[in-house]
Amino acid sequence: DAMVIQNPRYQVTQFGKPVTLSCSQTLNHNVMYWYQQKSSQAPKLLFHYYDKDFNNEADTPDNFQSRRPNTSFCFLDIRSPGLGDAAMYLCATSRAEGTTDTQYFGPGTRLTVL
Amino acid sequence: GQNIDQPTEMTATEGAIVQINCTYQTSGFNGLFWYQQHAGEAPTFLSYNVLDGLEEKGRFSSFLSRSKGYSYLLLKELQMKDSASYLCAVMDSNYQLIWGAGTKLIIKP
Numbered sequence: 001d002a003m004v005i006q007n008p009r010y011q012v013t014q015f016g017k018p019v020t021l022s023c024s025q026t027l028n029h030n031v032m033y034w035y036q037q038k039s040s041q042a043p044k045l046l047f048h049y050y051d052k053d054f055n056n057e058a059d060t061p062d063n064f065q066s067r068r069p070n071t072s073f074c075f076l077d078i079r080s081p082g083l084g085d086a087a088m089y090l091c092a093t094s095r096a097e098g099t100t101d102t103q104y105f106g107p108g109t110r111l112t113v114l
Numbered sequence: 115g116q117n118i119d120q121p122t123e124m125t126a127t128e129g130a131i132v133q134i135n136c137t138y139q140t141s142g143f144n145g146l147f148w149y150q151q152h153a154g155e156a157p158t159f160l161s162y163n164v165l166d167g168l169e170e171k172g173r174f175s176s177f178l179s180r181s182k183g184y185s186y187l188l189l190k191e192l193q194m195k196d197s198a199s200y201l202c203a204v205m206d207s208n209y210q211l212i213w214g215a216g217t218k219l220i221i222k223p
Binding site: 040098106 | 118122144145147154155156157158159162164199201205209210211213214215216218
């Protein structure tokens, strides 16, 4: 089945220790998104890519970086995680940018910062 | 600013009907989405409305009134597995999704 896959599902890291979260998709969608979601809050868009064009949301901290080496894969790098970065990180895809296409989500990675 | 409002939490009884409301103020409108999110899991797509009126999909229906900036999600014949958060999201003029914080629905036997 076509899907969005995130690894790992649960990630524990130390305060200040870099961590990378990964996302892959078999939907062949052009757009990929990274969201941060804290408990009982709305998902917050961090980045999105249209193909390889990178779009950084204005209020995304510099501590967060992203890479999309090809259509199928996208990575979220947190350079120096703080306690406030503990959250669920959601990867999503949609077929095309600038359209009303539905976003499809992966299962998420829950990040714990010790 | 852009704003999506929905109740924080609702409680309903198994087998009953519940309506979850969503009001919005956004820069432009390119449709409204409803997603279901079980605890600790990713959101899953439920419905999309761009024209006024009611869209029915099995036990779930979604209604939109663009003039009122208002939508609701109607869940019928509630089952215990419907216990989840329901997120309302509006696509603005830049085709960006503006998300509500979600309504946590608790189903009691």
